[in-house]
Amino acid sequence: MKETQKFADRVIDLKASAIREMFKLMAKGDVVALSGGAPAPESFPTEELAEISAKILREQGTVALQYSVTEGYQPLRDMVVERTRTANKLAEYDDTIITTGAQQAIDLAFKALVNDGEGIIVERPSFVGTLNSARSYRAKLFDVPVLDDGMDLDRVEQLLQTENIKLIYTIPTFQNPTGITMSDEKRQRLIDLAVKYDVYIVEDNPYGDLRFAGEPKKNIKSLDPDGRVIYCGTFSKILSPGLRIGWVSAHRDIIERIVVVKQANDVHTPIFNQMMAAEFMKQYDMDEHIARLCKLYGRKCGIMLDALDNYFPEGCTYTRPEGGLFLWCTLPEGTDTKELLTRCIERKVAFVPGNTCMVDIDAPTRYMRLNYSAVAEDKIDWAVKTMSDVIRESL
Amino acid sequence: MKETQKFADRVIDLKASAIREMFKLMAKGDVVALSGGAPAPESFPTEELAEISAKILREQGTVALQYSVTEGYQPLRDMVVERTRTANKLAEYDDTIITTGAQQAIDLAFKALVNDGEGIIVERPSFVGTLNSARSYRAKLFDVPVLDDGMDLDRVEQLLQTENIKLIYTIPTFQNPTGITMSDEKRQRLIDLAVKYDVYIVEDNPYGDLRFAGEPKKNIKSLDPDGRVIYCGTFSKILSPGLRIGWVSAHRDIIERIVVVKQANDVHTPIFNQMMAAEFMKQYDMDEHIARLCKLYGRKCGIMLDALDNYFPEGCTYTRPEGGLFLWCTLPEGTDTKELLTRCIERKVAFVPGNTCMVDIDAPTRYMRLNYSAVAEDKIDWAVKTMSDVIRESL
Numbered sequence: 001m002k003e004t005q006k007f008a009d010r011v012i013d014l015k016a017s018a019i020r021e022m023f024k025l026m027a028k029g030d031v032v033a034l035s036g037g038a039p040a041p042e043s044f045p046t047e048e049l050a051e052i053s054a055k056i057l058r059e060q061g062t063v064a065l066q067y068s069v070t071e072g073y074q075p076l077r078d079m080v081v082e083r084t085r086t087a088n089k090l091a092e093y094d095d096t097i098i099t100t101g102a103q104q105a106i107d108l109a110f111k112a113l114v115n116d117g118e119g120i121i122v123e124r125p126s127f128v129g130t131l132n133s134a135r136s137y138r139a140k141l142f143d144v145p146v147l148d149d150g151m152d153l154d155r156v157e158q159l160l161q162t163e164n165i166k167l168i169y170t171i172p173t174f175q176n177p178t179g180i181t182m183s184d185e186k187r188q189r190l191i192d193l194a195v196k197y198d199v200y201i202v203e204d205n206p207y208g209d210l211r212f213a214g215e216p217k218k219n220i221k222s223l224d225p226d227g228r229v230i231y232c233g234t235f236s237k238i239l240s241p242g243l244r245i246g247w248v249s250a251h252r253d254i255i256e257r258i259v260v261v262k263q264a265n266d267v268h269t270p271i272f273n274q275m276m277a278a279e280f281m282k283q284y285d286m287d288e289h290i291a292r293l294c295k296l297y298g299r300k301c302g303i304m305l306d307a308l309d310n311y312f313p314e315g316c317t318y319t320r321p322e323g324g325l326f327l328w329c330t331l332p333e334g335t336d337t338k339e340l341l342t343r344c345i346e347r348k349v350a351f352v353p354g355n356t357c358m359v360d361i362d363a364p365t366r367y368m369r370l371n372y373s374a375v376a377e378d379k380i381d382w383a384v385k386t387m388s389d390v391i392r393e394s395l
Numbered sequence: 396m397k398e399t400q401k402f403a404d405r406v407i408d409l410k411a412s413a414i415r416e417m418f419k420l421m422a423k424g425d426v427v428a429l430s431g432g433a434p435a436p437e438s439f440p441t442e443e444l445a446e447i448s449a450k451i452l453r454e455q456g457t458v459a460l461q462y463s464v465t466e467g468y469q470p471l472r473d474m475v476v477e478r479t480r481t482a483n484k485l486a487e488y489d490d491t492i493i494t495t496g497a498q499q500a501i502d503l504a505f506k507a508l509v510n511d512g513e514g515i516i517v518e519r520p521s522f523v524g525t526l527n528s529a530r531s532y533r534a535k536l537f538d539v540p541v542l543d544d545g546m547d548l549d550r551v552e553q554l555l556q557t558e559n560i561k562l563i564y565t566i567p568t569f570q571n572p573t574g575i576t577m578s579d580e581k582r583q584r585l586i587d588l589a590v591k592y593d594v595y596i597v598e599d600n601p602y603g604d605l606r607f608a609g610e611p612k613k614n615i616k617s618l619d620p621d622g623r624v625i626y627c628g629t630f631s632k633i634l635s636p637g638l639r640i641g642w643v644s645a646h647r648d649i650i651e652r653i654v655v656v657k658q659a660n661d662v663h664t665p666i667f668n669q670m671m672a673a674e675f676m677k678q679y680d681m682d683e684h685i686a687r688l689c690k691l692y693g694r695k696c697g698i699m700l701d702a703l704d705n706y707f708p709e710g711c712t713y714t715r716p717e718g719g720l721f722l723w724c725t726l727p728e729g730t731d732t733k734e735l736l737t738r739c740i741e742r743k744v745a746f747v748p749g750n751t752c753m754v755d756i757d758a759p760t761r762y763m764r765l766n767y768s769a770v771a772e773d774k775i776d777w778a779v780k781t782m783s784d785v786i787r788e789s790l
Contacts, residue, residue, distance in 0.1 A: 007652050008510045008532070014655045038462045046456025053448035061441025065635035067433045100495055100639075100661040107660050111531070115403045116511075132659040136506070137403070240460035244495075244665040257402050260409045264527040265502050266495040270639040270665055 010138050015361065032383040035350040037176065037325060038374040039237050040300075043293050045280065049240070052279045056272065064272040070263045072098025072247070073274035079281050080233070080247050087208075088231055088249060089222040095252040097259060100269045102206055102234035102246035105258075106169075107133040108265065109202055109230050109248065112257040114139045119165040123151050125328075125357030125367065127176045127204065130169055139166075141359045146175060150182025153189050160197040167200035167230075168193075172220055174207040174324025177357045177369035181322060184217055191223045201229045206237050207324035209290050212298025214322035227251030235277050237325070238290050243273040297325065300372040300380065307384035313392050318370075325373040328354075331391060336364040343390050349383045405533050410756065427778045430745040432571065432720060433769040434632050435695075438688055440675070444635070447674045451667065459667040465658045467493025467642070468669035474676050475628070475642050482603075483626055483644060484617040490647040492654060495664045497601055497629035497641035500653075501564075502528040503660065504597055504625050504643065507652040509534045513561040516554055518546050520723075520752030520762065522571045522599065525564055534561075536754045541570060545577025548584050555592040562595035562625075563588075567615055569602040569719025572752045572764035576717060579612055586618045596624045601632050602719035604685050607693030609717035622646030630672050632720070633685050638668040692720065695767040695775065702779035708787050713765075720768040723749075726786060731759040738785050744778045 056064050071077065081096050090096070099105040106129070114120060116138040122130065124143035134141055142163060144155040151170060159165060168190070172182040182190075194201050203220045221231040227250070234246035248258060262268075280286075301321060308318055308329070315332040331337060337353040344350060354367025372380065451459050466472065476491050485491070494500040501524070509515060511533040517526065519538035529536055537558060539550040546565060554560060563585065567577035577585075589596050598615045616626040622645070629641035643653060657663075675681075696716060703713050703724070710727040726732065732748040739745060749762025767775065 006508070006648070008506065008508055010510075011507050011652050011656055014652075014659070036462070041457035041461055044456055044460040046452050046460065049460070050449040050452035050456070053452060054445040057441050057445035057448060061439055061445070062436035063637075065439040065441065065444070065637040066436055067431070067631075067636045100665075103659070104661045111403065112406050113401070113403055115405075129659060129662065132655070136656055136659050236462075240667075241462045241662075242458075242460040242666040244661060244663070253401070257406050257409075260527070261406055261531055264409070264498070264524060264531050266499045266639060266661065267524065267636075268639070270495075270668055271637040272635075273665055273668065 010136050014132055014135055029348070031345060031348050031350050032375060032379045033350045034370045034372070034375055034383055035352045036371050036374045038241060039293070039325070040296055040373050043296060044240055045284070045289065048280065048284060049276060052276055052283065056275050056279060060275065064275050066271070068268050068271040070259050070268045072269060073271055073278060076274045076278040079278055083286070084233065084249065087219050087222060090249060091224075091227065093227050093251050094249055095255040096247055096249040097255055098269050098274055099246045099248055099262065100266055101236060101241070101244045102204060102232045103129050103133070104262070104265070105232040105246050105248035106130055106202060106204060108258045108261050109232070109254070110134055110137050110139065111261050112254065113200060114166050119159070119163045121156055121159055121165055121168040122359070123170060123175060124359065125177050125354060126169070127171060128356055130204065131359060134169075143359045146178050146180050148180065150180060150186045153186055153193065156190070157193055160193060160199065165197070165199050167202055169202045169204065170220070171204045171206070173205055173217060174210065174321055174326070176207070176324070177326050177352065178328040179319045179321030179324055179326045181217060187218055187220050188223055190220060191225070194228055195225060199228070202232065203229055204232045206234045209238050210294055210297055210325070211323035212294045212301065221249065230254060238286070238293065239277060239280065243276065245269060245273055245277050294323070297323070297373050300375070300377055301327070303377060303380045304370065304372045304384060307381045311385045311388035313388065313395060316391065325371055327370050327372070329368045329370060331366040331368065332395065333366065335366040335391070335394065337366060337368045338364060340368070340390060340394060343394070344387055347386050347390060349386045351387065405531050409527055409530055426740060426743050426745050427770060427774045428745045429765045429767070429770055429778055430747045431766050431769045433636060434688070434720070435691055435768050438691060439635055440679070440684065443675065443679060444671060447671055447678065451670050451674060455670065459670050461666070463663050463666035465654050465663045467664060468666055468673060471669045471673040474673055478681070479628065479644065482614050482617060485644060486619070486622065488622050488646050489644055490650040491642055491644040492650055493664050493669055494641045494643055494657065495661055496631060496636070496639045497599060497627045498524050498528070499657070499660070500627040500641050500643035501525055501597060501599060503653045503656050504627070504649070505529055505532050505534065506656050507649065508595060509561050514554070514558045516551055516560055516563040517754070518565060518570060519754065520572050520749060521564070522566060523751055525599065526754060538754045541573050541575050543575065545575060545581045548581055548588065551585070552588055555588060555594065560592070560594050562597055564597045564599065565615070566599045566601070568600055568612060569605065569716055569721070571602070571719070572721050572747065573723040574714045574716030574719055574721045576612060582613055582615050583618055585615060586620070589623055590620060594623070597627065598624055599627045601629045604633050605689055605692055605720070606718035607689045607696065616644065625649060633681070633688065634672060634675065638671065640664060640668055640672050689718070692718070692768050695770070695772055696722070698772060698775045699765065699767045699779060702776045706780045706783035708783065708790060711786065720766055722765050722767070724763045724765060726761040726763070727790065728761065730761040730786070730789065732761060732763045733759060735763070735785060735789060738789070739782055742781050742785060744781045746782065
């Protein structure tokens with residue numbers, strides 16, 4: 001082992017995602033995990049994909065198993081563009097490529113755009129995978145609170161005026177971890193701010209299709225006047241996360257740079273998996289499949305909200321999402337959810353403590369993220385009641 | 396589009412791989428490509444994998460399609476360790492994780508270890524994907540010639556004495572692009588140098604299993620006295636590149652950092668694909684499968700060498716590899732293979748001009764890389780003859 005300093009500065013402060021570490025813990029025991037970010041396993045079209053996978057390997061095996069181009073499987077790119085053309089108002093200058101999940105799209109966009117020390121504005125709280133990626137390129141993170149109608153844009157404008165900001169990262173719809181959706185007014189103002197202060201926006205939209213209540217909002221990409229919005233999408237929440245297929249739509253000059261870094265990163269996303277997603281959309285009605293998911297998640301979310309209404313102590317509040325996978329609880333002042341978690345795990349329930357979703361991950365917080373998509377329906381009520389008992393005891 | 400400078404400094408000088416761009420060109424026409432780096436499509440076990448894929452999705456679909464851990468599918472990790480334990484003499488402190496191809500293993504190792512401006516020693520010529528990855532972390536590249544028995548270690552020691560070197564990257568066995576194998580003596584001296592000057596070694600060994608002549612050499616990892624060798628392996632050349640499954644074995648402290656950057660990069664390598672590779676090795680004899688590949692590539696390489704012996708003009712030399720996918724030709728002084736390529740493509744043959752494998756990719760070179768694995772056997776003689784005609788005309 002080298003004797004002098006071993007690691008690059010960019011990774012010195014990186015920590016393994018507490019959520020993903022917890023994942024491993026969960027895998028071992030009989031804990032009811034409200035801590036995941038996974039889709040419902042019962043929603044996977046396993047039989048359909050079994051037939052599709054065998055068919056692809058028998059009929060086009062030498063394509064599916066061979067090297068392919070970095071940009072992705074052309075029929076899948078076409079289908080993604082077709083599905084998102086209206087919602088994103090894709091421009092003539094936009095291009096769309098396939099990535100190894102939306103995580104890679106975000107990571108490569110940061111790599112291609114952000115210099116050491118340049119600023120990225122994120123929501124507080126935000127998606128831990130994004131925070132870690134930004135840290136790994138030594139970006140300076142600035143977080144602004146998520147209000148009931150999305151990120152605090154007054155605070156965003158202050159930062160744009162005073163700091164060296166390169167881009168704004170947002171999950172505008174059914175935000176991870178809060179479940180909050182940004183209003184149409186704020187989406188337009190965010191774009192206006194980006195134009196005024198000449199910064200990029202990375203719009204991360206893994207959950208947008210999973211709406212079970214309320215009215216659809218405009219994608220920020222659809223308001224993009226001049227190719228400054230980088231839109232990240234994924235099949236992880238609407239088909240399967242295990243296949244690792246996402247995409248990114250952006251101005252072709254940006255895509256071209258992302259392709260070059262992707263080449264040096266993983267050459268290309270597994271072509272076999274891309275063909276499976278394309279064939280699934282060809283053979284089956286994706287909209288129907290998504291409609292079934294929305295119904296399932298709406299029901300699970302409803303059960304969780306009922307349980308929270310019934311059991312959670314006075315002084316606790318929580319969001320009421322119209323879609324997506326998560327809701328966000330605020331416990332009474334003085335509570336530290338990191339401590340609560342240990343006691344909850346002893347009682348066989350897990351959640352994500354809010355600090356892991358913060359730029360300052362070491363600060364104690366009174367917040368918790370609850371996931372309703374991956375848990376079995378008949379466990380939700382018991383899990384929320386058990387958590388409520390632990391919270392009451394701690395008050 | 397942003398008006399001020401758009402891209403991060405680290406990607407400004409990156410260029411798309413000329414080889415991969417050529418790939419796209421090839422895909423369109425009827426060109427006989429000696430330019431690829433792909434395994435023989437006829438070697439893919441498509442029927443076996445068709446059955447395996449359907450079986451996995453039917454029997455363990457909710458595992459195969461769900462999120463998984465960053466380190467990889469445990470049974471596959473165990474199998475990889477088992478297969479490489481003897482050849483790599485893995486130590487108690489070593490750990491092995493699955494990556495999205497060996498390209499990702501190399502890329503994440505560089506990301507985790509190399510600071511801006513730190514030096515990486517590579518072979519001249521070397522693998523273009525590695526050169527681009529190193530550039531994308533702003534490493535300073537130093538190239539040393541590959542001699543008949545591997546890299547010039549006197550030159551390596553000079554660099555270690557005078558430059559700020561963090562690691563040495565080598566493909567010691569059937570090197571890409573030369574096909575040359577490093578001698579056992581040099582492997583030991585390389586380790587001794589790494590210890591003396593306290594630097595890491597990244598041993599990239601995608602082709603090591605594909606030996607069709609000569610005696611096996613020791614993996615450099617097996618000589619590693621103290622956990623300074625990072626070993627990158629892959630299923631791309633022995634099973635399928637389209638599945639994108641590689642691995643990295645290194646000291647667990649290094650692996651831990653690589654896991655953290657991988658989490659922020661693509662979360663995990665597709666679990667379904669990992670299960671397919673594991674199931675293939677469980678159901679079939681991997682050694683037999685590899686033995687068939689070696690036989691095939693030995694035959695193809697022999698046909699190519701015969702054709703080179705028959706047609707190539709006086710003054711041209713070429714390596715005679717004992718395995719792997721490539722051989723390397725040196726044309727007479729004054730030839731520029733980049734120019735030759737254009738004329739060859741008009742005559743429907745393609746190769747990789749040597750400059751693309753160099754640190755200074757713009758300098759004209761008289762070298763060319765020829766691939767024999769992916770081309771149909773009955774096209775090799777014609778392709779080499781056609782190239783020879785073009786070379787003769789240019790002399």
